[in-house]
Amino acid sequence: MGKTPSKLILAGCLALTACFAGKAFAADKKWGQYQVEDRRSGYTFAAPETRAMQDDNFQNPGMLWAEIGEELWEKTEGEAGKACASCHNGPETMKGVAVSYPKYVAEKKNLENLEQRINRCRTDNMKAKPWKYESKELLGMTVFVRNQSLGMPMNVKVDGEYAPFFEKGKAFYEQRRGQLDLACKHCHEDFEGGQLRANILSQGQGNGFPVYRLKWSGVGSLHRRFRGCNKQVRSKPYGYGSDEYLALELYVMWRGRGLPVETPAVRN
Ligand code: HEC
Ligand code: HEC
Structure with a gap:
């Protein structure tokens, strides 16, 4: 407790020489299948050129x-x-x-x-x-x-045997970590639509993975992305396929329930 998320973000901003600007997109904009209730695919935060690459199989490098x-x-x-x-x-x-x-x-x-x-x-x-x-x-x-499941709505189980993993993933998602003391949820829930350096912060959804990232000039897995996000706040990245990331993957996929499988999505 103590510090408010916005103060922390500000601290993070300074440390990263980054800046959060206000919401870049109107929340009520309709995105067809890429939005389900308040859940929005990273597609809806991407630049029009990036979306066009994803839309055309011949242009999509993924x-x-x-x-x-x-x-x-x-x-x-x-x-x-x-x-x-x-x-x-x-x-x-x-x-x-x-x-x-x-x-x-x-x-x-x-x-x-x-x-x-x-x-x-x-x-x-x-x-x-x-x-x-x-x-x-x-x-x-x-x-x-x-x-092969392109466009089909994501639908992971979270009850029964899944429940303890779901709780573990949720706790990871909400845990402040790293020198910047930020949790996943601070960037991807509280500051959704804000700007962090060259990026518009999305909801951090997993439905497009593995994605083709322009920055990587290649395709990478969801766990690679988790590692990158952990490193951004100067916290310890976990191993590919680790129990921590499996539980986090379950939670992230649940957050995106109903969003379409977009693999291979194209992202900045
Ligand atoms: C010798 C037979 C065999 C070979 C070869 C094989 N699989 Fe399988 N695979 C199975 C069986 C049996 C299952 C379990 C089916 C089930 O759960 O209904 C399975 C399940 C799967 C599933 C999970 C399906 C689901 O509904 O969750 C995937 C994905 C899969 N295989 C991919 C592959 C891929 C990719 C290869 C090649 C690299 C491969 N398999 C090679 C027999 C095989
Ligand atoms: C300091 C802010 C910050 C934190 C904290 C952070 N991320 Fe991210 N994350 C980003 C940025 C910036 C991007 C790239 C732009 C975007 O999609 O938001 C990103 C992208 C992602 C993406 C890719 C979304 C897509 O559609 O391609 C996922 C998934 C993701 N983050 C998950 C996480 C998880 C899980 C955590 C916690 C371990 C986390 N992030 C913590 C800043 C952050």
Whole structure:
């Protein structure tokens, strides 16, 4: 308690030599499928040129990653002599799969995100090596699988076995951290629509991930984004696929419930 969020933000502003300007967009603007009640995709905060890139499959550079995934889908690898296609047939069998990740897995007593589910098929079903986080293979396949659910509303579970993970993710989201002493919610809820350096602060939704980021000149996972946001406030980033980020992923996906899968979205 003590300091108000705005004072903290101001402190953060000074430290980052950043500035928050007022709300850049009218809250009542209608964004079609990209807005559900008060929940808005990062698409609605993006510059018109960036949105145009995302809208056109031929211009969207993220589609190159989908093509990598498409090729790997047919590729036989591992001691079992199988490809994804040997068991799953066409990629259309993946339609609708992405909307409910991360999912609870009883054998692990833990959540599993789509990257980890894909890798479990590699190790257990193909007897192949798992792909590394942020490799072009794992990003490519994740983009490809999520892209089969393009436009479908996100719908993760948060009750039953999910409840403790949801609570953990929510607590992480609200926890002040780092030298700037800011929580996710300060930037993405309290200052939504404000400006931080070159960026308009969005609601920090996860529905477009993995995204093609102009700044990265490439595609990156949601956990890469979490790490970047943790580092922005000078706090410790957690590992790719860590329990902390899995719980946070569940909470972030729940925040965006009903928003469409946009993978591969294009962002600044
Ligand atoms: C030897 C057969 C086999 C191979 C090869 C295989 N899988 Fe699977 N996969 C399965 C089975 C079985 C399931 C569990 C089905 C279920 O949960 O209904 C599964 C589940 C999945 C799921 C979760 C689906 C859901 O509804 O949540 C994804 C995603 C997936 N596989 C992707 C892949 C990818 C990508 C590859 C290639 C890298 C691959 N699989 C290779 C057998 C296989
Ligand atoms: C100091 C302010 C700040 C804090 C604190 C912060 N972020 Fe961010 N975040 C940003 C900025 C700036 C961007 C890029 C512009 C945007 O989409 O808001 C961003 C982007 C994102 C995005 C991508 C949204 C999209 O549509 O591409 C996600 C997801 C995200 N943040 C999640 C988080 C989470 C989870 C936390 C807490 C661990 C967090 N952020 C903490 C500033 C912050």
